[in-house]
Amino acid sequence: xxxVLSVEDLLDAYRTMKTIREFEDRVHVEFAKGGIPGxxxxxxxxxxxxxxxxxQLRNDDQLASNHRGxxxxxxxGVEVKGMMAxxxxxxxxxxxxxxxxxxxxxxxxxxxxxxxxxxxxPPLACGAALAAKMKGTGGLAVVFCGDGASNQGTTxxxxxxxxxxxxxxxxxxENNGYAEATDARFSVSCKDIADRAIGFGMPGQIVDGHDFFxxxxxxxxAAARARAGDGPSLLEHKLDxxxxxxxxxxxxxxxxxxxxRLREDICCIKRFAAEVTNSHGVxxxxxxxxxxxxxxxxxxxxxxAENSPEPGPEDLxxxxxxxx
Amino acid sequence: MARRITYMQAINEALDQEMARDExxxxxxxxxxxxxxxxxxxxxxxxxxxxxxGLYGKYGDRxxxxxxxxxxxxxxxxxxxxxxxxxxxxxxxIDFVGxxxxxxxxxxAKFRYMFGGKAxxxxxxxxxxGAGFRAAAQHSQCLYPMFTAVPGLKVVVPSSPYDVKGLxxxxxRDNDPVIFCEHKVLYTMEGDVPEESYTIPFGEANVxxxxxxxxxxxxxxxxxxALAAATTLAKDGISCEVxxxxxTSPFDEDTILESIxxxxxxxxxxxxxxxCNMATDISALIxxxxxxxxxxxxxxVTAPHTPVPFNGTLEDLYIPSPAAIEAAVRQxxxxx
Numbered sequence: 122x123x124x125v126l127s128v129e130d131l132l133d134a135y136r137t138m139k140t141i142r143e144f145e146d147r148v149h150v151e152f153a154k155g156g157i158p159g160x161x162x163x164x165x166x167x168x169x170x171x172x173x174x175x176x177q178l179r180n181d182d183q184l185a186s187n188h189r190g191x192x193x194x195x196x197x198g199v200e201v202k203g204m205m206a207x208x209x210x211x212x213x214x215x216x217x218x219x220x221x222x223x224x225x226x227x228x229x230x231x232x233x234x235x236x237x238x239x240x241x242x243p244p245l246a247c248g249a250a251l252a253a254k255m256k257g258t259g260g261l262a263v264v265f266c267g268d269g270a271s272n273q274g275t276t277x278x279x280x281x282x283x284x285x286x287x288x289x290x291x292x293x294x295e296n297n298g299y300a301e302a303t304d305a306r307f308s309v310s311c312k313d314i315a316d317r318a319i320g321f322g323m324p325g326q327i328v329d330g331h332d333f334f335x336x337x338x339x340x341x342x343a344a345a346r347a348r349a350g351d352g353p354s355l356l357e358h359k360l361d362x363x364x365x366x367x368x369x370x371x372x373x374x375x376x377x378x379x380x381x382r383l384r385e386d387i388c389c390i391k392r393f394a395a396e397v398t399n400s401h402g403v404x405x406x407x408x409x410x411x412x413x414x415x416x417x418x419x420x421x422x423x424x425x426a427e428n429s430p431e432p433g434p435e436d437l438x439x440x441x442x443x444x445x
Numbered sequence: 446m447a448r449r450i451t452y453m454q455a456i457n458e459a460l461d462q463e464m465a466r467d468e469x470x471x472x473x474x475x476x477x478x479x480x481x482x483x484x485x486x487x488x489x490x491x492x493x494x495x496x497x498x499g500l501y502g503k504y505g506d507r508x509x510x511x512x513x514x515x516x517x518x519x520x521x522x523x524x525x526x527x528x529x530x531x532x533x534x535x536x537x538x539i540d541f542v543g544x545x546x547x548x549x550x551x552x553x554a555k556f557r558y559m560f561g562g563k564a565x566x567x568x569x570x571x572x573x574x575g576a577g578f579r580a581a582a583q584h585s586q587c588l589y590p591m592f593t594a595v596p597g598l599k600v601v602v603p604s605s606p607y608d609v610k611g612l613x614x615x616x617x618r619d620n621d622p623v624i625f626c627e628h629k630v631l632y633t634m635e636g637d638v639p640e641e642s643y644t645i646p647f648g649e650a651n652v653x654x655x656x657x658x659x660x661x662x663x664x665x666x667x668x669x670x671a672l673a674a675a676t677t678l679a680k681d682g683i684s685c686e687v688x689x690x691x692x693t694s695p696f697d698e699d700t701i702l703e704s705i706x707x708x709x710x711x712x713x714x715x716x717x718x719x720x721c722n723m724a725t726d727i728s729a730l731i732x733x734x735x736x737x738x739x740x741x742x743x744x745x746v747t748a749p750h751t752p753v754p755f756n757g758t759l760e761d762l763y764i765p766s767p768a769a770i771e772a773a774v775r776q777x778x779x780x781x
Binding site for chain 1: 471506507509511512514516517518519520521522523524525526527528529530532544547548551552556557558559560561562563564565596597599620621648695
């Protein structure tokens, strides 16, 4: 039976979801203004997925992410100012400006890294899960993949290995319907990615990725199975992204007004706010207060990033090796 | 105390001693135990050529068979390394890197840099290299130059039982990712190896034989081909210095440049194919940094630009031979 969430938990969840949304909406704006270099892949629209999982992770649990990783970082507790500075390529960034949006990692927070390689994360998560198992910590690893990574050989190998070694790992497939500009209905050979679980000897479940509570409950079961030493699980979060594959994507492969409709009709944050104020004892004022906090947090993060120094030439050759 | 054991036994002993010393050292790979899940014996193989035999009996679950899924388990070794373990992962033949290279060069090699110096990935990937087993094109290559080109990786190519033990212990204790290339033809070679644990630092070349007329630089099995040529040439009064770099990354430039300063002549022997290999790399080094010392053009003795052939006659032609090294040395020494 699903754990009953306290008001404090619900406010935490709201704070995380809203932080992700405001962070991403702001990166979108600042990118368009030209302040942010490189490739940026935004997570807006998928907040319930990262948050429903992240809220249940211990600090020593490990999370492997992907291109679209900002939401996972925030949900795993990576500090927002450092993330923003990293996206700007500044020395004060989480990775000192040497990683960028696709490589934000904070191992102290159990964030193993966003990943620029589709399907790069699942084997790594198996390794983190193996370490937890061998140390007997009761910790787990979770890896977020898209529908695109669901077709990578590394992912299949990792799922097989996870069952063979009975690893405490949860494979979360965030199926937002598009791998870059290719529809999942074209590229995924089965109707639901969750169906693949059966072939790898693990439970698989389809989850409404717009519904925080559905995500939370499904992950609660998967995490309990992992922590009990019973092995891996697969969760398929059906959800949608509110931006393109990357910033600058004209999204002409999507039906006109799809995003507008999604923002209006099935926004996971609106849905969550309505539900918790209707029936979980949370007040609209409490949510407004959080909104105000977050607006300041994001303004501060952007100001911090803009005003931070760039790495210097002395940083070019550092940290290639520990010693060489 | 030193006694004579094989290269293979020296590897086993290094693994054994490090597993006994440090609980975070674990081993994974295809059939490194052998027999997992079957109705027969466990430790059935101890690795395809028996290198890890006996470790399962001592360390149990710390040595793990894997599915034949190199990307999966090499990646798992990398992930476990970032999470506090010291995995020694066996990629059975270096040729198999094609199916798992991403986990090595895009993941393990880059974490520390990409993550702003906050990651440690102390993983060792042990792998067999080299021709001579009639193992044909996909089980015989010397691909260490590929790894040497990747910033973030360290690459070791041991040539003797003594070196393989000390370098493997160093690799396991090293906090960076290490590609450890074991030449399969050397597995049965015997040599003096101390029983106690010891390390050989990376980036320190070994002057295997001293000489004054010419410097021969060779790696792995080629060290022995070079020594054979040097013995023959000595009879004709040609004194060869033979240098084994031992690691290609980091690379000991100084020992080579000092030797060239003395001899003024260089032959580089490399079992890798001739384009963008260690011979071209070292040749460029000498050309740039020892130009003034050179009395003759640098010669390279390498495998030809072909896949490794199966047929024994052809494979023997493929492998740089003592005779080919001898000819290159004579040509260099006789040059003006």
